[in-house]
Amino acid sequence: MAPSSTSAGSPRRPRADAERNRTRVLDAAREVFRARGDEAQMPEVARAAGVGIGTVYRHFPSRAALIAAVGEQRQAEIVEFGRTRCLPSATAADGLAAYLEHIGEVLDAERGLSASIEAAFGSTEPTGEGRARAEDIAGQLLVRAKEEGAVREDAEVGDVVMIVCGLAAVIRYGAGDWRRYVRNACAGLRP
Amino acid sequence: MAPSSTSAGSPRRPRADAERNRTRVLDAAREVFRARGDEAQMPEVARAAGVGIGTVYRHFPSRAALIAAVGEQRQAEIVEFGRTRCLPSATAADGLAAYLEHIGEVLDAERGLSASIEAAFGSTEPTGEGRARAEDIAGQLLVRAKEEGAVREDAEVGDVVMIVCGLAAVIRYGAGDWRRYVRNACAGLRP
DNA sequence: AGCGGAACTGGAATCCGATTCCGTTTAACC
DNA sequence: GGTTAAACGGAATCGGATTCCAGTTCCGCT
Incomplete structure (x- = not known):
């Protein structure tokens, strides 16, 4: 299949660290939520992922979105x-x-x-x-x-x-x- | 002899206004939660009941307790x-x-x-x-x-x-x- | 038919956690 | 190497539950 591309053309490849961080956050969230359930807080997730809170929010617009x-x-x-x-x-x-x-x-x-x-x-x-x-x-x-x-x-x-x-x-x-x-x-x- | 209880009995009848307010809060809560669901906030309940927030908390130690x-x-x-x-x-x-x-x-x-x-x-x-x-x-x-x-x-x-x-x-x-x-x-x- | 004080009241102040903002850093493209 | 847009971190903000306490009200007693 053709390589992934948007319809309007590819302005730029997504930054490597961004994609890596996204994964990290998701993995950390999975782990933290498994361990602490609903109690888990956003800063915890950020810490577990080794990123700042801002980064968590860059990838997932809200706590609910992250959980989803x-x-x-x-x-x-x-x-x-x-x-x-x-x-x-x-x-x-x-x-x-x-x-x-x-x-x-x-x-x-x-x-x-x-x-x-x-x-x-x-x-x-x-x-x-x-x-x-x-x-x-x-x-x-x-x-x-x-x-x-x-x-x-x-x-x-x-x-x-x-x-x-x-x-x-x-x-x-x-x-x-x-x-x-x-x-x-x-x-x-x-x- | 005076029926005044010495130890574990009923120390005192609950104050009339307290009981009234408890009922008011409960009724207001029922109504507010019915109308607004989980969104409903404590101040709303207090306002609807015509009492202060403090009073709500006097009768129900937490939002969860009120809902319960x-x-x-x-x-x-x-x-x-x-x-x-x-x-x-x-x-x-x-x-x-x-x-x-x-x-x-x-x-x-x-x-x-x-x-x-x-x-x-x-x-x-x-x-x-x-x-x-x-x-x-x-x-x-x-x-x-x-x-x-x-x-x-x-x-x-x-x-x-x-x-x-x-x-x-x-x-x-x-x-x-x-x-x-x-x-x-x-x-x-x-x- | 009034007094003392415990219980109650209201709402300002506090606390806590999600979310936003913005100056700094970094990777992609030239 | 230089330029630039995107990503980063974390301090600041915001919203809402909860706490605290000075003032007020009822209850029991005399």
């Missing part, structure tokens, strides 16, 4: 898992269950991010770049599962989205055994 | 509904569905409180005064529903709690049609 960016990374990983592990499952129902389970796993491992991912999967988010792909996987599994007769005909992707949104909350608030939640939710889609 | 207090009122109302409308249902399964539906209704009507109620139903909350009663109702319905064979034998109150927690999130983030969510969740408990 980290969340999107996660989403990407989830999508990847879904494509490689769940779509090829023997039965689509199993694949869907594994998909949900994996999402739970990720959220559980990074409690601090739950809120963000919750939000990302909720409808608040404007873009939905990665979300669309995540939903696409769920959609494919759902279609196949219907063909297999393992899922009610009237089930929709939206139902899965709501399950995920709920899952995030269950994990975030530690409302109970989230694996049970996933199992029940799957059962709720059966004919 | 409002949430508990809601919880009480939900419990009341559960007792009078759901427990007497023809079938326990219907009662349970109605209970969940009602919770959804309340949360939907007051988007701004969703977060608090979510939290109150999650395990974050220490007390669980009203929550215990809310769970008790769910528990009774669950037992009866099992007897009726409308719910799986291994279903627990915890499962319902998770459903409610998820429901709150679905509504809060507008993740989809929450009535469908409730229907699916109920289906997930069937044998």
Whole structure:
């Protein structure tokens, strides 16, 4: 493919240090939020990344945006898992269950991010770049599962989205055994 | 003899104006949070209640505590509904569905409180005064529903709690049609 | 039918953390 | 090497929750 370029021509290559710092900040944020959850503060992230606060804000216009960016990374990983592990499952129902389970796993491992991912999967988010792909996987599994007769005909992707949104909350608030939640939710889609 | 208590008894009746102000603040908070959601600020509440900020803080040690207090009122109302409308249902399964539906209704009507109620139903909350009663109702319905064979034998109150927690999130983030969510969740408990 | 003082009140002051601003530094292009 | 736009750092600003306290009000007693 043609090298990346904007439509209007390339005024200048992005500075190397800028790109490096962006990555550093993102990595640091991931780590800090994992460790301290919602408590984590912007200066902490900056310090962990070894940059000034200003730099953090240069790359991410707000705390929320930073969290969202980290969340999107996660989403990407989830999508990847879904494509490689769940779509090829023997039965689509199993694949869907594994998909949900994996999402739970990720959220559980990074409690601090739950809120963000919750939000990302909720409808608040404007873009939905990665979300669309995540939903696409769920959609494919759902279609196949219907063909297999393992899922009610009237089930929709939206139902899965709501399950995920709920899952995030269950994990975030530690409302109970989230694996049970996933199992029940799957059962709720059966004919 | 004079009934004056010596040690642990009631040192004094709470001052009338204090109680009045507490109520005013609580009512104002309910209204302000309903109208403006999470955005609502403490000074707004104080103004709406016609008291100073200090007074708000005298009665509720923090913003979170105030929100929690409002949430508990809601919880009480939900419990009341559960007792009078759901427990007497023809079938326990219907009662349970109605209970969940009602919770959804309340949360939907007051988007701004969703977060608090979510939290109150999650395990974050220490007390669980009203929550215990809310769970008790769910528990009774669950037992009866099992007897009726409308719910799986291994279903627990915890499962319902998770459903409610998820429901709150679905509504809060507008993740989809929450009535469908409730229907699916109920289906997930069937044998 | 008034007094003493604890409890309550209002709002100014404080604190804390996100966000902005701007002089300085650096990498890309010539 | 020189020019310049972009990126950097961190001090300053801003917004909103929370604390503090001097003044006021009710309660219990006489």
